[in-house]
Amino acid sequence: MQSLSVAMMKRIQAQGNNQEYQKTVERVFSDPQIQAFLNQHQAELTPESVQRDYSKLYEFFHENQLILQNQTSIAPGYQPKLLINAGQIDVAYVPSAQLRAEQRAKELRDRVTIISMPKWLPAANFDDFYTDDQQGSPSRNLALEEALKFCMNYSVDHFQPGLYLSGSFGVGKTYLLGATANELAKRNVKTTILHFPSFVVKMRQAIQNRTLNEERDQVSQAPVLMIDDIGADVMTSWARDDLLAVILEYRMQAELPTFFSSNMTMNELENHLAEDNKDNVEPLKAKRIMQRIQYLSREIDVQGNNLRMS
Structure with missing residues (x-):
């Protein structure tokens, strides 16, 4: 035939x-x-x-x-x-295969809300987080292990605290936050990640635009929130009490996991939060905020070479 x-x-x-x-x-x-x-x-x-x-x-x-x-x-x-x-x-x-790949990439990007973070953040991934003999360290390996564990065990029905990554400059704290957010996106989990000093400036502008409550609520209600570089600047009482404290209070009551990165340990951050930019010292307010941070996250002190200098 x-x-x-x-x-x-x-x-x-x-x-x-x-x-x-x-x-x-x-x-x-x-x-x-x-x-x-x-x-x-x-x-x-x-x-x-x-x-x-x-x-x-x-x-x-x-x-x-x-x-x-x-x-x-x-x-x-x-x-x-x-x-x-x-x-x-x-x-x-x-x-086409290319369009499907582009659509998939956009879907992943849309699941990570980025506020004033580095341009490279959407490309951050666990595979490129330094754990080799030359750049790795026990604490860096532990941080990666705990981040992976969080991603694998995350559930909206079961509260799981995030991580508080402390350590000096360039040890990979911000990169690991980005890699964790991108991995969660692959698992259909939405994350908001923000640079806290820049976020404070943005919220001051929101007051003038009369959008403060709306923008603050969006951050407060994020399924997973990552606050980068907390403690980097001297904080005003407004930023501490009307912004940070309000966000953390909501997240603690709603049991929403929260990640932090800082050049300060939790103990150092408490002392930092106690004093505002006008030299007012209010240790009780700082302690209340730290109680919420300690509930929402678990501290890992990340040590290692400064990767920015490598």
């Missing part, structure tokens, strides 16, 4: 069409994908029906050629696909 593609070429040749047209037809019916499609659906098609629907076969062939030549097709990012629709040959357009 001769194939439909061969039968169609003979039929068109017999009709005496112009040579250029016949060459195009031959190229269409010589296409491996079209041949495979026609062979697969021989029981459903006849030479007459194939001739009737030749325009669809040509459309499929033509669009594929444009894609192979990196030219603009009728539906950029989509791949043509032949199918049988109500007994007729038709062409559908499905997302």
